[in-house]
Amino acid sequence: MRRPIVAGNWKMHGTRSENARLIEEVISRYPADPAAECIVCPPYVYLQEVGRLLRDSAVLLGAQDVCAEAQGAFTGEVSATMLKDVGCQHVIVGHSERRLLNRESDQLVARKFAAAQGKALVPILCVGEQLTDRESGRTREVVARQLDAILELCGVRSLASAVIAYEPVWAIGTGRNAAPEQAQEVHAFIRARIAARDATIAAVAPILYGGSVKASNAAELLAMPDVDGGLIGGASLKADEFLAILAAAGSR
Ligand code: PGA
DSSP states (O other): OOOOEEEEEOOSOOOHHHHHHHHHHHHHHSOSSOSSEEEEEOOGGGHHHHHHHHTTSSOEEEESOOOSSSSSSOTTOOOHHHHHHTTOSEEEEOOHHHHHHSOOOHHHHHHHHHHHHHTTOEEEEEEOOOHHHHHTTOHHHHHHHHHHHHHHHHOGGGGGGOEEEEOOGGGTTSSOOOOHHHHHHHHHHHHHHHHTTOHHHHHHOOEEEESSOOHHHHHHHHTSTTOOEEEESGGGGSHHHHHHHHHHHHTO
């Protein structure tokens, strides 16, 4: 049985006071022994302070990215050791915004994934096709290529301590979520591809859906058998929306 996971990706949003308000509201209404695991991923600069606000709560801290290198002359970068040092348990790697805007390759994402695991951080690996890929029938090919880069560098066993997030790029921030059946189809494809290498790991690997998840569509997406939770952007910035998604995941 896979425990549902809901992760909030705040992207480049928030101020110290907005963060404090949001976290206080979430943790005051989030049960101490929750049915769904909850992770929040603030911008780097707020990690330590948000981590302090989360102390004594069951909500976990994640970062939005990590450098593939361990340390050195990499101006502006943040290492896995540093993320661990400020209290992160998770880190997102390969978000489509970084793949597209920062031209991150599948191989670089795989190295980030390895760097995270090397410091006992749980990577949240994002995969997903662009609209043109879907329209030309290349969804599986793209997702397979993104997943295979991890399998080749880190091996299938690495997925025993990782989270995968399927995020169709056309659904991110657009208000147009994938239909539950569309999400399920790709999630099942991802799980089958892992199962071809190791059925036991495929059975336990959490696969989240991301892309315009909100309170009003969470339950139907989470009802799909291979959808194990959500990676939430915009709706993670609103306590009521985020808590409703957590509740939907918890009663899955
Ligand atoms: P969205 O973003 O929920 O705002 O669509 C999801 C994501 O980018 O992780």
